[in-house]
Every structure is written in structure tokens, then in C-alpha cells.
Amino acid sequence: MEQNPSKKVQILESALELIKENGFHGCPISQVAKQASVAAGSVYTYFESKDEMILELYTYVKTEVAKKISEKDDPKKNFEARFFDLWNNVTSLYREKPAFQSFLDQFSSSPYNTEAVQLECDPLGQWLEAFFKEGVESGQLKALNPKIISIMVLGSLISLVRFTTYFKAKTASAAQDLHLIPQMVWDGIKFQS
Amino acid sequence: MEQNPSKKVQILESALELIKENGFHGCPISQVAKQASVAAGSVYTYFESKDEMILELYTYVKTEVAKKISEKDDPKKNFEARFFDLWNNVTSLYREKPAFQSFLDQFSSSPYNTEAVQLECDPLGQWLEAFFKEGVESGQLKALNPKIISIMVLGSLISLVRFTTYFKAKTASAAQDLHLIPQMVWDGIKFQS
DNA sequence: AATACGTGATTGAACGTTCATTCACTCATT
DNA sequence: AATGAGTGAATGAACGTTCAATCACGTATT
Numbered sequence: 001m002e003q004n005p006s007k008k009v010q011i012l013e014s015a016l017e018l019i020k021e022n023g024f025h026g027c028p029i030s031q032v033a034k035q036a037s038v039a040a041g042s043v044y045t046y047f048e049s050k051d052e053m054i055l056e057l058y059t060y061v062k063t064e065v066a067k068k069i070s071e072k073d074d075p076k077k078n079f080e081a082r083f084f085d086l087w088n089n090v091t092s093l094y095r096e097k098p099a100f101q102s103f104l105d106q107f108s109s110s111p112y113n114t115e116a117v118q119l120e121c122d123p124l125g126q127w128l129e130a131f132f133k134e135g136v137e138s139g140q141l142k143a144l145n146p147k148i149i150s151i152m153v154l155g156s157l158i159s160l161v162r163f164t165t166y167f168k169a170k171t172a173s174a175a176q177d178l179h180l181i182p183q184m185v186w187d188g189i190k191f192q193s
Numbered sequence: 194m195e196q197n198p199s200k201k202v203q204i205l206e207s208a209l210e211l212i213k214e215n216g217f218h219g220c221p222i223s224q225v226a227k228q229a230s231v232a233a234g235s236v237y238t239y240f241e242s243k244d245e246m247i248l249e250l251y252t253y254v255k256t257e258v259a260k261k262i263s264e265k266d267d268p269k270k271n272f273e274a275r276f277f278d279l280w281n282n283v284t285s286l287y288r289e290k291p292a293f294q295s296f297l298d299q300f301s302s303s304p305y306n307t308e309a310v311q312l313e314c315d316p317l318g319q320w321l322e323a324f325f326k327e328g329v330e331s332g333q334l335k336a337l338n339p340k341i342i343s344i345m346v347l348g349s350l351i352s353l354v355r356f357t358t359y360f361k362a363k364t365a366s367a368a369q370d371l372h373l374i375p376q377m378v379w380d381g382i383k384f385q386s
Numbered sequence: 387a388a389t390a391c392g393t394g395a396t397t398g399a400a401c402g403t404t405c406a407t408t409c410a411c412t413c414a415t416t
Numbered sequence: 417a418a419t420g421a422g423t424g425a426a427t428g429a430a431c432g433t434t435c436a437a438t439c440a441c442g443t444a445t446t
Contacts (some may be wrong), residue, residue: 004395010345013298016197021304022304023217023303024209024216024217024218025217025218025303028430028431028432028434029206029431029433030430030432031256031433036272036395038396039396039397039398040398040432040433041396041397041398041434041435042395042396042397044432044433044434045394045395045396049432050431050432050433058338062227070209083425084385095341102249102302105302106217106299106302106303108355109295109298109299109355109359109361110216110299111214111215111219115357118359122416129382138233141426142377144373145367145370145400146311147367148367148370148371148373148374150372150377151352151353151356152349152352152353152374154352154358155349155351155352155353155355156345156348156349156352158352159344159345159347159348159349159351159352160344160345160348162302162348163344163348166301166306166311167304174340174341174344176337177337177339177340177341178344180337181341181344181345182342184335184337184342184345184381184382185345186381187380187381187385188208188378188379188380188381188382189375191375191383192380192434194409200421216435220407221404221405222405222406222407223404223405223406226424232422232423232425233406233423233424234407234408234409234422234424234425235421235423236407236421237407237408238421238422238423240419242406242407243405243406282412348403374431
């Protein structure tokens with residue numbers, strides 16, 4: 001008998017859900033196992049330790065997000081349209097999979113996120129950088145380091161998602177205007193004649 | 194004898210430091226007490242529970258940040274200059290007090306941040322909203338809901354700080370261009386003739 | 387085709403540790 | 417003498433992890 005890859009994913013998804021609901025605090029192995037319909041001990045056939053499990057979960061989520069975002073891009077459209085597509089794709093992905101957003105957010109600000117982890121392959125970061133590089137080189141964006149543009153755009157985007165997720169109460173009165181934010185961001189990065 | 198307010202602050206600062214270093218995981222009451230030079234039991238003279246302590250810490254940090262940011266604003270300057278001042282003041286405050294930024298970040302994405310907490314008084318949010326309202330009403334910013342502008346600006350700002358803090362390795366190559374971000378943000382929100 | 391064997395996944399009770407919290411006590415101040 | 421802040425050992429619950437036992441399956445032997 002071999003390790004069952006779908007069971008591994010089951011465990012990861014279970015941990016993801018618990019972390020979304022209760023944070024890192026609230027995902028004891030006992031619960032992760034229960035929700036994944038396996039015994040506590042079985043988690044250790046798939047992962048060396050709980051920490052290893054969390055780190056693999058990070059890789060798993062990062063990869064899933066990058067895949068979904070990149071495959072929805074249509075390079076035949078003009079760059080401005082692709083920018084707004086990107087914006088909408090990320091926001092709707094996170095609305096669809098709130099556990100992804102919640103986990104990435106908690107992970108990023110946690111001590112799990114060491115320098116070593118940051119140096120790992122980051123498919124989403126790489127894809128975004130290439131995307132904005134194209135915009136700069138074709139003269140549609142300001143002549144800036146694509147990495148900087150990435151930071152600024154992803155920053156506003158993540159923050160918007162964070163605000164709408166965590167600060168529901170606060171943004172209720174402003175909710176109908178949130179769609180104006182991508183336009184502001186575009187105005188900030190586009191080449192100004 | 195009365196409760197010693199400076200000892201309360203000592204405990205809060207000790208927890209703040211431990212959370213910055215090790216996350217919520219890594220700040221057991223035993224350590225908090227040790228670093229604050231009090232006995233573990235004493236923490237319970239000042240706080241009902243650990244959770245209460247964390248919640249008070251949030252109020253404490255929020256208030257400190259709002260105080261420092263608002264008092265550095267000079268309403269006599271023109272609005273654009275005040276915007277860049279604000280940007281610099283926040284980034285340098287967080288560079289000076291990394292524990293503030295780290296705590297706020299971890300708290301915001303944690304389950305501590307319930308709806309009830311969000312509805313509490315938020316002095317920084319209020320101050321920012323008033324600031325941007327002024328910019329809109331004097332015609333220097335786009336005619337948008339000041340709350341939206343707040344979200345967008347604070348979003349980019351926090352993300353920039355997050356990136357430079359957590360993703361040191363990644364941004365090294367882009368570090369010298371990070372100062373261009375506030376200009377992009379300004380271009381996004383300023384009134385375009 | 388039937389049986390026995392080996393392999394490795396799976397189980398969940400048990401273990402040692404860590405943690406938040408309690409409480410009987412001390413001691414400085416009034 | 418009374419008060420209440422301060423102490424830190426004690427408590428019990430919860431946690432990550434281990435492990436001996438069990439189980440399900442593929443392979444070899446008859």
C-alpha cells in the first residue's frame with residue numbers, strides 16, 4: 001500500500017478550514033484529523049510534524065493561487081483590460097476561497113514566514129513580475145521596476161480584500177464604492193502622457 | 194496599594210515584544226510575566242484573562258499609533274505635502290516600532306479581530322477619514338468617498354511596510370526604488386485636471 | 387485457486403510537556 | 417490591625433507526538 005495523495009490533500013484542506021475559522025491556535029492535530037476523517041496518528045504518515053504540515057500547506061495554497069490566476073489571463077487583450085481582469089480574478093478567487101486568503105494572510109504575518117521560506121519558489125510573484133514587466137516594456141506603464149509595481153498593486157489588492165473580509169462592519173457604508181479602487185491603482189501605475 | 198499603571202504598561206510592552214518575536218503562539222503568560230519582571234499570577238491582577246490582555250493590547254497600540262500620526266501632521270502645509278508627510282510618518286513609525294506593526298498585522302488577521310472589536314473606537318481610522326475628506330472637499334483629491342481613499346492608501350502603505358519587513362529577501366533588489374510607491378499612490382488619488 | 391507471508395498504512399490510547407489559571411500565602415502601606 | 421497588590425507552586429486541561437497493535441492489500445508458494 002502506498003501513501004494516498006488524496007488523503008494528504010484531505011488533511012491539508014481540513015487544516016486550511018480550521019485555520020480560517022479559528023486561526024493557528026485553533027487547529028490542533030486532533031481536530032485536523034477528525035475533520036479529515038483520519039486518526040491523529042495518520043497525520044504523521046504524511047507529515048513529519050505539525051510545522052512541516054503548515055509549511056506544506058503554504059506551498060499548496062501558493063501554487064493553487066498562482067495556477068488559477070495565471071490561467072485566467074488572456075494575453076490577446078490589451079494591457080489595461082488584462083490589468084482589470086487580474087484585479088477581478090484575484091478578488092473573486094479570494095471571495096470564492098476565503099480560506100486561501102485567510103491562511104496566506106495569517107501565515108505571512110506569523111513566525112512561520114522565515115527568510116528561508118521567502119526564498120522558496122513563488123510562482124505568483126514571478127508571474128506578476130513578468131506581467132508588469134510586459135506593461136512597462138510596451139510603454140503602457142510608468143518606467144519603473146516591475147517588482148515595485150507588483151508590490152504596490154498586490155498590496156492595495158490584498159488590503160482591499162482584507163478590509164472587506166475582516167472589517168466588514170467598517171466598510172459597509174463604503175461598500176458600493178469599492179470598485180473604484182482598481183481605477184485609482186491603475187491611475188497610479190499607468191504611463192502618463 | 195493601588196494597581197500600578199506603569200506595571201500594566203510593562204506587561205503590555207512585554208507581551209508586544211514576545212508577539213513580535215514569536216507570534217501569538219510564543220507568548221505564554223509565564224514568559225510575559227518574566228520579561229515584565231512580575232510573577233505570573235500578577236498578570237491576573239491587571240487582566241481578567243490572557244485574551245483580555247491581548248484585546249487591551251490592541252486598544253493600546255491603536256491609540257499610540259493614532260496619537261503619534263495625528264500630532265505630526267502640520268495643517269498649515271499644502272495638502273500634497275501633508276500626504277507625503279503622512280506616508281513618511283507611518284513608515285518611520287513602523288520602522289521605529291516594529292512590534293507595533295507586527296502586532297497589528299497579526300491581530301488583524303487573527304480570530305481575535307471579531308466584528309465586535311472592529312466596531313470599537315478606531316482613532317487612526319477616524320483621523321485618516323477626516324484628513325482625506327479635507328482633501329476631497331478642497332478639490333485636491335478625486336471626488337470619492339474618503340473612506341475608500343483611506344482603504345486604498347492605508348492598504349498600499351501597510352503592504353509596503355509588510356513587504357519590507359517580512360519579505361526582506363525578496364525586495365532587496367528593489368529596495369532602492371521603494372520610495373516611488375507614495376508617488377504612485379498620490380497619482381492614483383489626486384484630482385486629475 | 388487457495389493459502390500464507392510481508393509490507394506499510396491506519397488506528398487511538400498513552401506519554402510527557404506546556405499552558406492558562408488558581409489560590410493560599412507574604413508583605414509593604416495605611 | 418486591615419487592606420490589597422504581589423507571589424509562585426500547584427492544578428488540570430489541552431496539546432503534539434509516539435507506538436504497539438491492527439488492518440488491507442500485493443505477492444509468492446503450494
